[in-house]
Amino acid sequence: MAESAADTGAAAGQAEGGCPAVPERLLAAATRLFADRGFERTSVQELVDAAGVTKGAMYHYFASKEDVLFAVFRRVLATQMRNLDAFAAAEGPVAERLRAAAVDVVESTVANLDDMVIYFRSLHVLSYERQDQVREERRVYQDRFRALIEEGQRERVFRSDVPADMVASQYFGAVNHLGMWYRPDGELGGSEIGGYYADLLLAGLRP
Amino acid sequence: MAESAADTGAAAGQAEGGCPAVPERLLAAATRLFADRGFERTSVQELVDAAGVTKGAMYHYFASKEDVLFAVFRRVLATQMRNLDAFAAAEGPVAERLRAAAVDVVESTVANLDDMVIYFRSLHVLSYERQDQVREERRVYQDRFRALIEEGQRERVFRSDVPADMVASQYFGAVNHLGMWYRPDGELGGSEIGGYYADLLLAGLRP
DNA sequence: GAGGATATCGAACAGTAGTTCGATCTCATC
DNA sequence: GATGAGATCGAACTACTGTTCGATATCCTC
Known part of the structure; x- marks a missing residue:
């Protein structure tokens, strides 16, 4: 499968020090929410809120939910x-x-x-x-x-x-x-x- | 658990001859669609279409999806x-x-x-x-x-x-x-x- | 400093969906 | 025939949601 923006961006978006890159934060938040509540019962808004970014940022790295x-x-x-x-x-x-x-x-x-x-x-x-x-x-x-x-x-x-x-x-x-x-x-x-x-x-x- | 309208209505709504009652048809349709596509990916409209009734009829027997x-x-x-x-x-x-x-x-x-x-x-x-x-x-x-x-x-x-x-x-x-x-x-x-x-x-x- | 690329924001867009409700139909009882 | 209850319809209501897009910020290179 073609490398997604998330994979390439993960390195490029890596913050200095403790704060993980936006894709990592999105994946971590997605894992918790999808496991706890289910994929469909988790809105994009809730996902990005949990990751501390906005929807635009998410769609920068991922093509879709x-x-x-x-x-x-x-x-x-x-x-x-x-x-x-x-x-x-x-x-x-x-x-x-x-x-x-x-x-x-x-x-x-x-x-x-x-x-x-x-x-x-x-x-x-x-x-x-x-x-x-x-x-x-x-x-x-x-x-x-x-x-x-x-x-x-x-x-x-x-x-x-x-x-x-x-x-x-x-x-x-x-x-x-x-x-x-x-x-x-x-x-x-x-x-x-x-x-x-x-x-x-x-x-x-x-x- | 309290008997729902679906349980009581199933007897009352039973059609003469071959056509099953509305609650049975809804449950049969729900089983197929929920198994094939998932609960969330099945809309109420699709469910009642498959059962051959309208949303109002569904909500007559069931409190919610x-x-x-x-x-x-x-x-x-x-x-x-x-x-x-x-x-x-x-x-x-x-x-x-x-x-x-x-x-x-x-x-x-x-x-x-x-x-x-x-x-x-x-x-x-x-x-x-x-x-x-x-x-x-x-x-x-x-x-x-x-x-x-x-x-x-x-x-x-x-x-x-x-x-x-x-x-x-x-x-x-x-x-x-x-x-x-x-x-x-x-x-x-x-x-x-x-x-x-x-x-x-x-x-x-x-x- | 200028310019370009990437990152990020968040309002707007374009829909979709679960539920409600007033109207109508059908059936049973008196 | 009148009345009442249950069955059913389907438009309207009340939200919510995934995705887009123009604007802005940041960073890097020249």
Whole structure:
């Protein structure tokens, strides 16, 4: 996708010292408001008020309100691409690698909970083109995870009577749903939940 | 909650023969449009056009647009209460009962996919009061499922080193997320997916 | 200092949307 | 036939919203 004004402007508009650039402030405000209230229930006026700028400034960096939302999606996709690289680079027994990946998927989701809430609740807001693109990139992430399961099945470390795709869908479903109930101030942290989720996954895959 | 005009009017407004009453038509149209396009991206005008009435008629039966949405939520909650009754009434070894419940949760979700999509994507649209109420009732459903797991843990049929709450959350997360990817015309039906999901759940709970 | 580019403002524009309300129609009861 | 209640219509009301645009400020280069 073509670099937006927001991406190029972020460097150019960077303020000296503590005050972040206007695009960063807009994205931070957008993340909070879109997660708390929803994309549609957040007006452009409320968004720029929260960012401390005006609508003209926002439209200088972003082509539309949807473009702001899409910038959040790009950030989510960038995060998961970095995680994917970590999956691909890992070494060791496949069960260990799957376990580590499973924990990491949960920890990453919990660390970026607002982003994940926005992602799953607002996907339908995007144009069909952008939806397809986003789903495709998310698919790559989940497919890499599935490939680990398949590797384990080939090595007979995991059972083979359940399609790897089904296992990956079940696990990612559980993780993607964390945004609906997980609370940072709850009893369990991301690592603990990740530990349980990974353990249940691996136990379910025993031959 | 007080019976709305829609509930009382549904009987009174029932047409002779094939044409359903206005409230039913409104709910059917609302379900399709809210699932396909989202609650906010569906105008009242579009909704009543799809139902074949006018806005005045809609407001005769429903206090507001949100009230129409809430009627969909009430239907979801009614469905799960019926399912809950089935859980509670079941007999036999706990592993069998959990497996049957696990399959049923998936099958019920798949059978009411539009409702589930609307439920999870639009919960934030409801007032805080209604959100609390809806979450509380959904909680009862999930808690009953968790009670089965705990019963199995007490009987040492299931492992006890993972909190039953965590298991239930993981499973329900996976099921609740079906709305994001499951397609009725896909390779697998609800029963098959339910079978795999239940199998993975039971396998993960082996002592 | 002049000139050009970028950043930012905020009023105006061009609509859209949820809800209300007066009018009319239909049906049932007396 | 008269009356009353419920059902339904659709224009009007009362807002609100996303986007544009002309003006101004700031910064950098020459």
